[in-house]
Amino acid sequence: MSFLDPGAASAAPDCTPASNKPPLRKLILNWSGEDLRFEGGPEGTPASILDSTGKAGPSPTDHLLLAFAGCMGVDLIDILKKSRVPVEQLRVDVLGHRAPDPPRRFTSIVMTFRLSGPTSADHPKVERAVNLSRETYCSVLHTLRSDLDITLEICLD
Secondary structure, X not given: OOOOOHXXXXXXXXXXXXXXOOOOOOEEEEEXXXXXXXEEEEOOXXXXXXXXXXXXXXXXXXXXXXXXXXXXXXXXXXXXXXXXXXXXXXXXXXXXXXXOOOOOOEEEEEEEEEEEOOOXXXXXXXXXXXXXXXXXXXXXXXXXXXXXXXXXXXXXX
């Protein structure tokens, strides 16, 4: 069916994805009816709140930074566990720098991984885990623009 087809106006639109491949992840986002606030996520899971004002939850761009930090955090914990590096605590500090004009995309991101548990002797393994996440495993990072300036830092407490 074509939108230019005169007969198309009377027929119900086909809202199925154009691709024949089934989606790997399906999420639903609903406007709450208030301001610029939305709720959503995968069906059957607790909803995430996205709020442009930041009053009811993080903004969509804050969610993007959280997703990036969370993706790398998951990779680090998983890789370090397999490398037998003890991790008592992991905190990820993220600074996102945005362009001043629309679309106000992130132009650079600085991420600092603060770990308790690993010793200075474990530092090479922590660096390896960060690099593996950055170069291979973090799907959120690999979804972002390739010209995004990313700095990753490690602090062992």
